[in-house]
Amino acid sequence: MISGYAKCGRMGEALEIFECMPVKNVVSWNAVISGFLRNGDVKTAVEYFKRMPPHKNRVSWNSMISGCERNADYEGAIKLFRAMQQAGEKPDRHTLSSLLSVCAETVALFLGMQIHQLVTKTVIPDIPLNNSLITMYAKCGKIHEARAIFEKMKFQKDVISWNAMVGGYASHGFAFEALELFELMKCLKVRPTHITFISVLNACAHAGLVEQGRLYFKSMESEFGIKPEIEHFGSLVDIVGRDGQFEEAMKVINTMPVEPDKAVWGAVLGACRVHNNVELARIAAEALMRLEPESSGPYVLLYNMYADAGRWDDANEIRMLMETNKIRKEPAHSRVGSTSS
Structure with a gap:
């Protein structure tokens, strides 16, 4: 019952049952702790873990360590592992993973x-x-x-092994090695997933393989029945944008089944900076400002592009926007007044 309530996110009812138990054993304590961790409440899970009687078992430690890892409390996970060793409990494959x-x-x-x-x-x-x-x-x-x-x-x-290796190559600039491994993966009839294609498309973007990137993007649905998600659209925008094909980049954005996120507009803005497309940079920067009004990046990049182009009226307008929105980071070009005059 405790586990059932916890899986539904109803920790209040789970705790009521737990507190009513006349005898609480290690299994019931583990169920409550796992419930808090499953629902993202690491702080309360730690409190109950500390209150737990000395008969903690490996499941107790593993639940806490994996729960901290899943909730991005990495320092907490490491501290718990050290405490686990001090308590004389040996790790198993779940702990180590x-x-x-x-x-x-x-x-x-x-x-x-x-x-x-x-x-x-x-x-x-x-x-x-x-x-x-x-x-x-x-x-x-x-x-x-x-x-x-x-x-x-x-x-x-398994496919996770292949994804980890293809992704590793792609994220560290070994684009051709990533694509070579992907082709081997297909030859061996290992069916790729949507995660595979994120790495493959990123590899194409960094290697400047525009046509190949388009083909891989199309093959997702035509060959493997994988519907592109926003990450794949963002990668395609990045691929064509890096090549200066802004009309196609905007066509991809306008035909996406979901609203573009900061990664998509960030790819457009980055490409605009490389190819000095100030007008489209303004559109991308404004979209990013709406999505992340507290971020200084779009303001600073657009300001610098206007300054480099000698468009000081536009640059000053961006500076005023930064001041109005209390964006603290100073643009790289600091001689606005003297240059514009």
Whole structure:
């Protein structure tokens, strides 16, 4: 009952039942703690974990560590792991997988390597654990180490393994290696997911492969039945925008089934800066200002583009907007008054 209420987000009722229990065992404590973590309430979960009698088990520790990791409390997850070791509780593959995810998100390579050593000493790595190792090394920039683990998996790879490796290559500028691996993935009949295509399209954007990017985008639905999501549209906008094809970029935005987000308009603004398209930059910057009115980036970039073009009236207008909206960051060109005069 406690777990059922917790899964529905009804922690009030879950706690009522918990408090009514005449005898509370480790399972009931774990259910309450997991419920708070599932609903994003790390602070209360920690409070109940501290109140828990000394008979904590590995599930208790794993629930807390994985819950902190899922809720981006990475420092809390590491502290709990150290406390777990001090309490004499040995980690298992679930503990280690959560910690590797923490290392990946915080780019903590040294700690990740220490966890890898624990993996080799304490467990036989399964597919999820190997995937966590690949992701950790890839996100920390150790692509060769990630590929070594990927190759050792041989025929035990799943689509997550492939996605981790393709994504690792794409995010660190190895675009051709990412696309080569993607083609191998297709040859081996491993069905890609929407995550695969985010990495593939990003690789095309960074390598300037415009036509190939278009083909991959079209193949998502035509070959694999994957409907493009906003991340894929954003990547396509980035691909054609980097090539200076602004008319096509705006056509993609205008035909998207969802409203463009800051990543989409950010891609347009970045392309405008490279190709010095001030008029479209204004449209993209204004869209970003509406989405993130507190962010200084669009204001500063647009101000600098106007200043570089000698359009000081427009530049001053942007400066006034910054002052009106209390945007504190100073534009790179600081000689507005003297230059405009």
